[in-house]
Amino acid sequence: MDNKFEVPEPGNDLLEKADQVRIASIKVSQTENDNRIKALNFMADFLEKNTNEIIEANNEDYIRAEKKGISKALLSRLKLPKEKLNLGIEGVRKVGDLIDPVNHVQIRRELSEGLILERKTVPIGVLGVIFESRPDAVMQISSLAIRSGNGVILKGGSEANFTNSAIVEALQQGLHESGLDRNAICLLTNRKDSMSMLKLDKYINLIIPRGSNELVQFIQANTRIPVLGHADGICHLFIDYEANLEMALSVALDSKIQYPAACNAIETLLVHKDIASVFLEKAIPLFNSNDVKLIGDKRSVELGVKYEASQEDWQTEYLDLILSIKIVDDIEEAITHIQKFSSRHTDGIITENFNSANKFMNSVDSSGVFHNCSTRFADGFRYGFGAEVGISTQTLPPRGPVGLEGLVTYKYFLKGNGNIVEDFSTGNAFYTHKDL
Amino acid sequence: MDNKFEVPEPGNDLLEKADQVRIASIKVSQTENDNRIKALNFMADFLEKNTNEIIEANNEDYIRAEKKGISKALLSRLKLPKEKLNLGIEGVRKVGDLIDPVNHVQIRRELSEGLILERKTVPIGVLGVIFESRPDAVMQISSLAIRSGNGVILKGGSEANFTNSAIVEALQQGLHESGLDRNAICLLTNRKDSMSMLKLDKYINLIIPRGSNELVQFIQANTRIPVLGHADGICHLFIDYEANLEMALSVALDSKIQYPAACNAIETLLVHKDIASVFLEKAIPLFNSNDVKLIGDKRSVELGVKYEASQEDWQTEYLDLILSIKIVDDIEEAITHIQKFSSRHTDGIITENFNSANKFMNSVDSSGVFHNCSTRFADGFRYGFGAEVGISTQTLPPRGPVGLEGLVTYKYFLKGNGNIVEDFSTGNAFYTHKDL
Numbered sequence: 001m002d003n004k005f006e007v008p009e010p011g012n013d014l015l016e017k018a019d020q021v022r023i024a025s026i027k028v029s030q031t032e033n034d035n036r037i038k039a040l041n042f043m044a045d046f047l048e049k050n051t052n053e054i055i056e057a058n059n060e061d062y063i064r065a066e067k068k069g070i071s072k073a074l075l076s077r078l079k080l081p082k083e084k085l086n087l088g089i090e091g092v093r094k095v096g097d098l099i100d101p102v103n104h105v106q107i108r109r110e111l112s113e114g115l116i117l118e119r120k121t122v123p124i125g126v127l128g129v130i131f132e133s134r135p136d137a138v139m140q141i142s143s144l145a146i147r148s149g150n151g152v153i154l155k156g157g158s159e160a161n162f163t164n165s166a167i168v169e170a171l172q173q174g175l176h177e178s179g180l181d182r183n184a185i186c187l188l189t190n191r192k193d194s195m196s197m198l199k200l201d202k203y204i205n206l207i208i209p210r211g212s213n214e215l216v217q218f219i220q221a222n223t224r225i226p227v228l229g230h231a232d233g234i235c236h237l238f239i240d241y242e243a244n245l246e247m248a249l250s251v252a253l254d255s256k257i258q259y260p261a262a263c264n265a266i267e268t269l270l271v272h273k274d275i276a277s278v279f280l281e282k283a284i285p286l287f288n289s290n291d292v293k294l295i296g297d298k299r300s301v302e303l304g305v306k307y308e309a310s311q312e313d314w315q316t317e318y319l320d321l322i323l324s325i326k327i328v329d330d331i332e333e334a335i336t337h338i339q340k341f342s343s344r345h346t347d348g349i350i351t352e353n354f355n356s357a358n359k360f361m362n363s364v365d366s367s368g369v370f371h372n373c374s375t376r377f378a379d380g381f382r383y384g385f386g387a388e389v390g391i392s393t394q395t396l397p398p399r400g401p402v403g404l405e406g407l408v409t410y411k412y413f414l415k416g417n418g419n420i421v422e423d424f425s426t427g428n429a430f431y432t433h434k435d436l
Numbered sequence: 437m438d439n440k441f442e443v444p445e446p447g448n449d450l451l452e453k454a455d456q457v458r459i460a461s462i463k464v465s466q467t468e469n470d471n472r473i474k475a476l477n478f479m480a481d482f483l484e485k486n487t488n489e490i491i492e493a494n495n496e497d498y499i500r501a502e503k504k505g506i507s508k509a510l511l512s513r514l515k516l517p518k519e520k521l522n523l524g525i526e527g528v529r530k531v532g533d534l535i536d537p538v539n540h541v542q543i544r545r546e547l548s549e550g551l552i553l554e555r556k557t558v559p560i561g562v563l564g565v566i567f568e569s570r571p572d573a574v575m576q577i578s579s580l581a582i583r584s585g586n587g588v589i590l591k592g593g594s595e596a597n598f599t600n601s602a603i604v605e606a607l608q609q610g611l612h613e614s615g616l617d618r619n620a621i622c623l624l625t626n627r628k629d630s631m632s633m634l635k636l637d638k639y640i641n642l643i644i645p646r647g648s649n650e651l652v653q654f655i656q657a658n659t660r661i662p663v664l665g666h667a668d669g670i671c672h673l674f675i676d677y678e679a680n681l682e683m684a685l686s687v688a689l690d691s692k693i694q695y696p697a698a699c700n701a702i703e704t705l706l707v708h709k710d711i712a713s714v715f716l717e718k719a720i721p722l723f724n725s726n727d728v729k730l731i732g733d734k735r736s737v738e739l740g741v742k743y744e745a746s747q748e749d750w751q752t753e754y755l756d757l758i759l760s761i762k763i764v765d766d767i768e769e770a771i772t773h774i775q776k777f778s779s780r781h782t783d784g785i786i787t788e789n790f791n792s793a794n795k796f797m798n799s800v801d802s803s804g805v806f807h808n809c810s811t812r813f814a815d816g817f818r819y820g821f822g823a824e825v826g827i828s829t830q831t832l833p834p835r836g837p838v839g840l841e842g843l844v845t846y847k848y849f850l851k852g853n854g855n856i857v858e859d860f861s862t863g864n865a866f867y868t869h870k871d872l
Contacts, residue, residue, distance in 0.1 A: 026775075030798045109820055115809060117819060124831055125801060205831040224656065226832050247854035254856035339462075361849055362466045365561060373551060373852030382857075383553060383848070384545055384869035395560055395641040396662050397833055400848050412819070412836050413797055416809030418683035420690035421818075433820035 007222050010196035017186055018153065018203035021126050024181035025151025029123040031180065033100040039146055040096040043174030047089045047139065050170040054085060057166035058135065065159045077134050078160055088139040091387075095143040098386045101404040102149050110434045111414075112424070118413040123149030125205035127407065128197050130155045130219065132211035135163040141208070142171050142185050144387055148407035151184040153204060155194035165189065198223035206407075208390055213317065228402060230393035232317050232343035233263025235375045238334040238360065240351035241274035247372060248275075248350045249282055254374040255348070257290050261319045263391060264346050264378040268314060268324045270334045276327045277303055287323065296325040303327075314341045331356055335363045342366055344393050346378040346400075367393060367400035443658050446632035453622055454589065454639035457562050460617035461587025465559040467616065469536040475582055476532040479610030483525045483575065486606040490521060493602035494571065501595045513570050514596055524575040527823075531579040534822045537840045538585050546870040548860070551852040557844040559585030560641045564633050566591045566655065567646035571599040577644070578607050578621050580823055584843035587620040589640060591630035601625065634659035642843075644826055649753070664838060666829035668753050668779035669699025671811045674770040674796065676787035677710035683808060684711075684786045685718055690810040691784070693726050697755045699827060700782050700804075700814040704750060704760045706770045712763045713739055723759065732761040739763075750777045767792055771799045778802055780829050782814040782836075803829060803836035 010018070028036070047054070058080040065078055107119035127150050131137045138154060145152035156164040164187055172182035188194055197204065198219060207227045209216045216231040237255050239248045255266040271279055280303045287294055295313055296305030305325055313324040314337070328334045338347050348370035349360040361369040368378045378401060380388025385403025392399050398406035423429040446454070464472070483490070494516040501514055516524075543555035563586050567573045574590060581588035592600045600623055608618035624630055633640065634655065643663045645652045652667040673691050675684045691702040707715055716739045723730055731749055732741030741761055749760040750773070764770045774783050784806035785796040797805040804814045814837060816824025821839025828835050834842035859865035 026799055026801070029801075111813070111818060111820065115813070122801075220660065226662075226830070244854070250856055251854060254858050258857045258861075357851075363462055365462070365465075365558075366847075368848045368850060370850045371852065373850055373855040374857050376857035377547070377551070377850055377852075377855070378848075382547060382860075382867065384547065384867070394662070396845050399845055409832050409835055411802075412804045412814075414804060414806045414809055414813055415793075416807065416813075418680070418687060419809040419813070420686055421694045421810050421812035422690050424818075425694075431818065431820070 007195050007198050008192055010193075010199055014188075014193050014196055014200070017188075018126070018200050020183040021151045021153055021186045022203050024183035025123070025126045027181050028146065028151060028184045029125070029149045031149065033102070035178070035180070036100075036147055036149065037096045039175055039178040039180050040092055040143055042178040043143065043146070043171045044089050044092040046170040046174040046177070047085070047092065047167065050166065050173075051082065051085060054080070054163065054166040054170065055082060057162035061160055061162045068159070070159060074159070078163075080135050080163055084136060088136040092139050092143040095147045095387055098147060098404055101147075101408045106410055108436045110432050110436055112419060112429055112431050115414065115416040115419045116436070119410050120413060121408040122411045124407055124409050126151045126153060126203055128153050128200065128204040128207045128225065130194060130197070130207065130209045130211070130215065132157045132215065135160045135167060137210055138164050138167045138187075139171070140387070141210075141389075142168075144389055144404060144407060146175070146180075146184065148404050150407055151186075153186045153188060153197065155188045155197060158189070158191060161189050198225065201225050210390065228392050228394075228398065228406065229390050230263060230343065230345055232393070233265070233345045234268070234315065234317050234341060234343040235264060235266045235345050236268045236270055236338050236342055236347045237266045237375060238270040238328075238331070238338070238347075238349045239272060239275060239279055240331060240349060240353065240356055241272040242353040242356065243275060243350040244352055245275070245279065245282070248279060249286055251348070251350055251372070251374050252283065253286060253290065255376055256287070256292060256323050257321065258374065258376050260321050262376065264375050265319075266323070266375050267317055268326065268341070270337060271300070271325060271327050272331070272334070273299070273327050273329055276300065280304055280325075291321050293322045294325055295322065297327060299327040300325045317343075331360060335360060338364050338366075344395075345391065346370060346375045348373065348375050367391075443631050443634050444628055446629075446635055450624075450629050450632055450636070453624075454562070454636050456619040457587045457589055457622045458639050460619035461559070461562045463617050464582065464587060464620045465561070465585045467585065469538070471614065471616070472536075472583055472585065473532045475611055475614040475616050476528055476579055478614040479579065479582070479607045480525050480528040482606040482610040482613070483521070483528065483603065486602065486609075487518065487521060490516070490599065490602040490606065491518060493598035497596050497598045504595070506595060510595070514599075516571050516599055520572060524572045528575050528579040531576075531583045531823055534583060534840055537583075537844045542846055544872045546868050546872055547850075548855065548865055548867050551850065551855045552872070554849040555846050556849060558847045560843055560845050562587045562589060562640050563843065564589050564636065564640040564643045564661065565646065566630060566633070566643065566651065568593045568648065568651065571596045571603060573646055574600050574603045574623075575607070576823070577646075577825075578604075580825060580840060580843060582611070582616075582620065584840050586843055587622075589622045589624060589633060591624045591633060594625070594627060597625050634661065637661050646826065664828050664830075664834065664842060665826050666699060666779065666781055668829070669701070669781045670704070670751065670753050670777060670779040671700060671702045671781055672704045672706055672774050672778060672783045673702045673811060674706040674764075674767070674774070674783075674785045675708060675711060675715055676767060676785060676789065676792055677708040678789040678792065679711060679786040680788055681711070681714065681718070684715060685722055687784070687786055687808070687810050688719065689722060689726065691812055692723070692728060692759050693757065694810065694812050696757050698812065700811050701755075702759070702811050703752065703754055704762065704777070706773060707736070707761060707763050708767070708770070709735070709763050709765055712736065716740055716761075727757050729758045730761055731758065733763060735763040736761045753779075767796060771796060774800050774802075780831075781827065782806060782811045784809065784811050803827075
């Protein structure tokens with residue numbers, strides 16, 4: 001996607017739709033926990049009821065996509081067989097079981113007699129979600145949005161338009177049946193609208209892109225709306241000289257091959273020079289037997305790594321069975337390399353020395369810093385969040401794997417009995433600042 | 437400031453400086469609470485020691501500014517007499533007394549046997565602060581930055597360059613004396629650099645603009661770095677028909693005149709039609725006697741308001757003794773007006789009816805929603821935060837008045853003993869997700 005592409009101004013149709021979602025989202029934001037759980041159950045019920053329509057719509061999409069000669073990988077992501085749909089429906093119900101993220105009291109404080117401040121979590125408002133293929137994402141994201149009291153504007157890949165429309169129709173029926181405004185979930189089906197979405201900063205409070213790095217980068221460069229996500233996942237593992245060798249081999253392998261296309265898989269292995277030869281002696285055949293192509297710096301090539309790395313390799317997310325290896329003189333060099341090339345997603349160290357581990361974890365400024373375990377654990381489900389909205393590599397919260405908690409913000413409620421500031425400057429009133 | 441102004445690419449000098457701050461900030465981020473308190477005390481000590489140099493530098497700035505014919509308002513903000521400097525120094529020590537925002541454990545969870553997840557607050561990294569005149573801001577912002585373990589790049593108004601340089605020199609001496617890297621505080625003194633700062637997204641993690649609405653808007657439109665601040669403060673007060681009349685008058689007056697140039701002063705008063713005539717009968721003379729110019733919609737003009745409002749008035753932040761008044765049919769109309777025109781800073785309601793108050797507070801999506809008290813309470817000091825970095829009208833946190841807490845983010849620390857994800861998919865390990 002070309003970064004110079006001009007984002008079109010939203011048309012009146014889109015503005016009107018967005019305003020409907022905004023109004024519906026305000027209503028949803030005021031519902032009780034029970035209402036929202038009920039809505040999720042109705043949404044799941046209607047997905048079940050409409051199963052045939054959804055499967056038919058998906059077949060239609062599939063046939064058209066095949067005719068267009070779309071790649072096999074895309075076709076397989078587009079396909080929504082009944083079992084996958086059922087898993088999605090089960091997922092919707094499960095989101096209902098998660099703890100309500102709304103209405104948590106974070107501060108409750110008497111500012112002065114009779115003047116009470118509360119800070120409570122509230123929904124963000126309207127989420128804008130842009131995703132590629134994978135129609136099951138519609139169910140997941142919509143249920144997370146409603147669970148957290150938000151409205152959502154969805155834009156999927158055009159090749160899944162029939163499927164996405166059928167799913168959203170069922171979800172809207174469920175919303176309506178439960179007494180909520182069906183407009184709280186809205187699907188955009190033409191490409192122009194999806195781009196114009198990026199200019200709806202008066203209506204959309206958070207953009208969540210789910211797709212390729214290019215998609216995310218394009219969105220980040222073309223909107224003033226906050227974006228939850230990550231463009232790159234360049235993760236590192238540093239094998240310290242005081243590492244347990246067996247552990248280092250096992251964790252390095254898992255971090256690379258357990259699911260190489262994941263953002264939390266490592267792209268670069270940094271190896272302390274004092275352990276490099278013993279480590280590589282075992283690591284090279286291990287990676288070779290697992291079909292991992294190794295690319296290394298000069299020193300590691302001298303120790304048997306087959307291909308020499310270019311500067312480009314240190315900043316490449318392979319998303320594949322390829323691993324770059326660099327030998328470093330000490331932990332400082334490892335940290336400096338990571339600070340330079342890491343996408344601040346997840347970086348780990350293997351060492352038996354706790355001081356070194358602490359130094360590493362404090363110096364590396366990534367959302368996840370791991371000691372003696374696989375980088376593949378960087379994931380909302382594994383962290384125990386129940387569901388994951390995405391992984392953010394922003395510095396400010398929400399950061400790292402984001403669960404429902406990332407879909408709420410907070411608001412200050414101040415209740416008084418006629419209190420005025422002037423009384424405090426004249427000495428007729430004073431602050432108590434007492435937490436209640 | 438012209439929004440079309442092209443932000444210049446940062447030069448090598450600036451890149452190098454920014455990198456020094458980044459490296460220093462990593463060191464500061466690893467210091468203990470005691471170190472940072474000690475640093476603040478040394479910073480205050482050196483400000484005291486260097487008082488003469490600072491006052492002289494300020495005189496130099498003042499003389500030059502007078503010659504240039506700078507406005508009286510700007511001149512008075514530029515002036516740093518000894519008493520004001522002493523207050524600033526006292527402020528630096530007070531920031532030392534605030535609770536350490538770093539290292540708070542937010543999550544501590546066993547993911548599986550021997551695999552422990554912690555989420556802890558950590559400094560953001562490097563703050564970029566752009567402010568106009570007011571050299572005391574340098575002391576305040578620098579102390580907040582160091583207190584929270586961050587580095588800071590400052591750019592003040594060029595008319596205060598001598599003063600700011602003398603203050604920063606003292607602060608850096610204090611840092612150095614306490615054992616910290618003096619580069620953690622950096623002052624930019626030319627205008628080109630201050631603009632190029634907006635492109636330092638690899639070095640600066642948060643921009644804090646302190647100045648006019650135009651400055652903030654320009655910055656928001658020209659950087660990919662998150663911006664903490666607000667461009668507008670269009671605050672509303674709604675007088676419900678079930679309001680206590682005396683309270684309504686007193687709170688409305690305080691919200692407007694207690695400090696009209698503040699962002700939390702109201703610009704628009706919405707009055708329920710059923711109370712409009714009795715309220716305005718008393719409010720008009722009250723505001724008149726306090727030199728407030730009233731501008732109203734047709735109906736309020738019929739009830740005695742002197743000037744008729746144009747559409748423009750509802751979206752104008754007067755920052756002056758001017759108030760626009762609109763009569764509404766019901767609470768829904770008030771809420772709709774606020775949703776349309778509010779800058780989502782602070783909006784209040786005066787009513788004795790708790791249902792109406794709740795409806796208002798839940799529907800109005802501003803960072804502060806107030807019931808029966810003055811909007812002027814929207815302030816970090818009044819909220820009990822000890823010090824205020826700024827007020828954010830963003831939806832996502834940090835939102836509203838932001839204290840030290842807004843200068844930290846969090847990071848996930850995962851510690852294991854060789855745990856790999858593959859073991860969980862083969863059933864050799866399982867998740868416990870037990871909060872500790």
